Amino acid sequence: MIPAYLLLLITLSGIVFFALSGHKPNMGKVNVWFNAVSLFATMWLAINVFNNGTILSADKAFLVDSFNVYLIVLTAFIGLTTSIFSNPYMEHEKDLGKLTANRLKLYYSMYQGFMLAMYLVLTTNNMGVMWVGMEAATLATVLLVSLYRTPESIEAAWKYFILCGVGIAQALFGTILLYYAAMQIGDGENALLWSELFQHASQLNPEVLEIAFVFLLIGYGTKIGLVPLHNWLPDAHSEGPTPMSAVLSGLLLNDALYAVVRNKMLVDGATHSDMAGHLMMGFGLLSFLVGALFLHRQKDIKRLFSYSSIEHMGLMTFAFGVGGSLATFAALLHMTVHSLTKSAIFVTVGHATQVAGTQRMDKIRGLIKTQPKIGWGLLIGTISIAGFPPFGVFTSEFLVLLATMHSYPLMTLPLLLGIGIAFAGLFRHIQPMVFGAKPEGQNPVKANLLPVMLHLALVLWLGLAIPTFLAHWFSQATVLISGSSPL
Amino acid sequence: MNIESQDFYTQIILSMAALVGLTSFLMLGQGRLLRLIFVFAVQGLLLTLTTALAAYSLDNPHLYISAVLTLALKVIFIPWMLRREVLKMNLHRDVEALGNQTAMMLGGASLMVFSYYVLHPIVQTTSPVMLNALAVSLSVVLLGMLLMISHKQAIAHVVGFMSIENGLFFAAIVATKGMPMVVELGIAFDVLVAAVLFGIFFFHIRTSIDSLDVDLLNKLNEVDK
Numbered sequence: 279m280i281p282a283y284l285l286l287l288i289t290l291s292g293i294v295f296f297a298l299s300g301h302k303p304n305m306g307k308v309n310v311w312f313n314a315v316s317l318f319a320t321m322w323l324a325i326n327v328f329n330n331g332t333i334l335s336a337d338k339a340f341l342v343d344s345f346n347v348y349l350i351v352l353t354a355f356i357g358l359t360t361s362i363f364s365n366p367y368m369e370h371e372k373d374l375g376k377l378t379a380n381r382l383k384l385y386y387s388m389y390q391g392f393m394l395a396m397y398l399v400l401t402t403n404n405m406g407v408m409w410v411g412m413e414a415a416t417l418a419t420v421l422l423v424s425l426y427r428t429p430e431s432i433e434a435a436w437k438y439f440i441l442c443g444v445g446i447a448q449a450l451f452g453t454i455l456l457y458y459a460a461m462q463i464g465d466g467e468n469a470l471l472w473s474e475l476f477q478h479a480s481q482l483n484p485e486v487l488e489i490a491f492v493f494l495l496i497g498y499g500t501k502i503g504l505v506p507l508h509n510w511l512p513d514a515h516s517e518g519p520t521p522m523s524a525v526l527s528g529l530l531l532n533d534a535l536y537a538v539v540r541n542k543m544l545v546d547g548a549t550h551s552d553m554a555g556h557l558m559m560g561f562g563l564l565s566f567l568v569g570a571l572f573l574h575r576q577k578d579i580k581r582l583f584s585y586s587s588i589e590h591m592g593l594m595t596f597a598f599g600v601g602g603s604l605a606t607f608a609a610l611l612h613m614t615v616h617s618l619t620k621s622a623i624f625v626t627v628g629h630a631t632q633v634a635g636t637q638r639m640d641k642i643r644g645l646i647k648t649q650p651k652i653g654w655g656l657l658i659g660t661i662s663i664a665g666f667p668p669f670g671v672f673t674s675e676f677l678v679l680l681a682t683m684h685s686y687p688l689m690t691l692p693l694l695l696g697i698g699i700a701f702a703g704l705f706r707h708i709q710p711m712v713f714g715a716k717p718e719g720q721n722p723v724k725a726n727l728l729p730v731m732l733h734l735a736l737v738l739w740l741g742l743a744i745p746t747f748l749a750h751w752f753s754q755a756t757v758l759i760s761g762s763s764p765l
Numbered sequence: 766m767n768i769e770s771q772d773f774y775t776q777i778i779l780s781m782a783a784l785v786g787l788t789s790f791l792m793l794g795q796g797r798l799l800r801l802i803f804v805f806a807v808q809g810l811l812l813t814l815t816t817a818l819a820a821y822s823l824d825n826p827h828l829y830i831s832a833v834l835t836l837a838l839k840v841i842f843i844p845w846m847l848r849r850e851v852l853k854m855n856l857h858r859d860v861e862a863l864g865n866q867t868a869m870m871l872g873g874a875s876l877m878v879f880s881y882y883v884l885h886p887i888v889q890t891t892s893p894v895m896l897n898a899l900a901v902s903l904s905v906v907l908l909g910m911l912l913m914i915s916h917k918q919a920i921a922h923v924v925g926f927m928s929i930e931n932g933l934f935f936a937a938i939v940a941t942k943g944m945p946m947v948v949e950l951g952i953a954f955d956v957l958v959a960a961v962l963f964g965i966f967f968f969h970i971r972t973s974i975d976s977l978d979v980d981l982l983n984k985l986n987e988v989d990k
Contacts, residue, residue: 406948413955429973433982485886
């Protein structure tokens with residue numbers, strides 16, 4: 279358990295350090311170091327869990343099992359690579375005069391604040407604290423969305439704040455109902471601990487839990503970006519600084535889905551029905567299709583990829599809803615590959631917008647001619663996210679389709695249709711941006727594409743062959759969630 | 766359910782639930798911002814009293830801490846901050862023209878009926894008192910949303926947001942005798958940070974559109990510009 283405490287302590291001291299430090303020139307580098315140390319702590323934690331199985335802290339406040347440990351490592355990894363990218367990116371934005379030194383300080387402090395909230399959501403054993411962490415993540419990022427102080431960014435941040443705040447309030451109502459159901463069978467202080475609830479899930483009142491799950495799904499679903507609660511997502515992604523879009527898409531959405539799945543495990547144990555699963559399938563499919571259709575109408579490159587995030591989150595929600603070992607395994611894999619690919623894409627997009635000086639897609643042209651690394655990065659990233667074969671996204675989408683065909687054959691049709699629509703929607707925009715002639719005044723920028731290559735290489739690796747320890751891990755998590763093993 | 770056969774504590778809780786619900790309706794129809802904030806503070810005070818009462822009759826000292834936190838945040842700090850903002854923006858003489866008042870009130874009433882309908886299944890395993898308390902809490906949450914939809918001043922949105930919080934808090938006190946201490950402190954911290962952030966946002970919105978009318982925040986949409 280020591281590494282988990284260490285992790286929370288590092289990020290906490292990161293917030294304080296950046297808030298108190300003066301305007302130092304190399305704060306971006308310090309931020310990278312903070313995230314690097316966090317990654318080491320998570321590795322240590324992962325090795326502990328790998329050797330000893332589920333770890334429950336002595337006071338039962340923290341729980342790390344095979345389901346959340348890989349999400350913790352993923353969070354730390356993407357946090358690190360995004361901070362490597364954000365260092366030169368934010369310096370460049372500062373040179374352009376979009377930022378003041380004070381706001382840069384706020385940015386770094388809240389970067390760590392966001393990471394702290396994410397780690398808290400993932401490691402806590404208390405469903406109430408999980409809610410507090412989720413809300414804290416909103417609060418930490420809301421000022422970052424409006425970091426540039428343009429009218430559009432303030433509007434986006436306000437929308438984000440109000441929609442997510444009201445949405446997540448529903449999740450608190452769900453949590454209160456959960457607590458209420460738990461109080462009927464047990465004592466007070468421990469009644470919100472997930473480990474206790476899971477153990478006694480079958481005794482919980484099914485009527486209350488069914489109502490509770492509706493509220494929990496709507497509440498956390500707002501943060502996942504499920505349609506029709508998704509309106510904040512494209513705005514916040516497009517108006518905030520690009521490193522923020524990368525971590526929002528790669529981490530926040532995943533962790534909100536994690537919260538829903540944890541709750542679903544309790545509800546399934548109590549109700550013995552498919553009610554929770556069917557709700558998730560419905561919302562997931564709707565988000566998937568709406569996200570895919572909206573890809574066609576976008577003019578802003580960051581909005582394009584945020585709709586792609588909605589689409590993929592919808593697919594994952596759907597897969598968790600289908601349940602069963604294969605679908606759950608596929609959903610876990612998809613969470614990983616989507617996070618890696620999407621954050622890599624946002625990093626490339628960030629550089630591309632700096633190259634072109636705009637986020638409007640009709641103004642970005644001929645990236646391969648201007649700066650080949652960025653052009654190819656964007657193209658390969660898009661190929662990967664659209665689900666082409668050698669990459670991991672293909673594997674997970676294929677598994678989702680397979681599982682759906684097995685359990686709900688008719689549902690495969692809308693899924694295939696959605697994948698096709700999304701592919702067309704992405705490529706009609708990306709094609710002219712990467713190929714074609716280079717327009718006047720489009721110049722290369724200083725870019726560090728190491729994070730992109732690393733992420734895409736990992737996704738490729740996962741598509742070709744999943745390493746044994748990872749497969750073992752996913753299957754353990756699958757057993758935990760769905761009760762049976764896929765292997 | 767015969768109210769006279771209930772014990773004293775339950776009777777008071779039921780009356781408090783009714784009063785909290787009433788304040789939500791009062792806010793819904795209020796076009797003047799200062800009065801809106803005043804009614805919001807009254808709702809906070811009712812919550813404080815409920816919490817203190819629960820702490821006393823259940824002999825649960827940690828609820829006293831919640832009561833003090835509620836008093837400090839919902840009755841004093843947030844109303845004070847909002848009031849200052851209204852006076853600074855010179856909005857206290859404006860009366861917001863609210864659309865169709867009758868339809869809104871009827872909508873509010875149907876939301877309350879809807880809350881009872883949604884939560885009715887739990888009555889099988891619990892007392893009707895609990896159903897009342899939870900249904901009123903849920904309707905306060907929903908009425909808070911309706912308030913946000915029907916008003917267009919950013920300040921009214923914050924009041925709606927915070928009254929949603931109030932509804933949840935009431936549910937937590939009445940149905941589950943408060944959440945575990947760590948959760949309650951966490952929620953109070955989040956509310957405090959949210960309130961401070963709202964203050965910062967008022968400043969940003971004012972400097973950006975020179976008004977606090979959120980209907981003017983309409984630059985970002987999916988319609989082609």
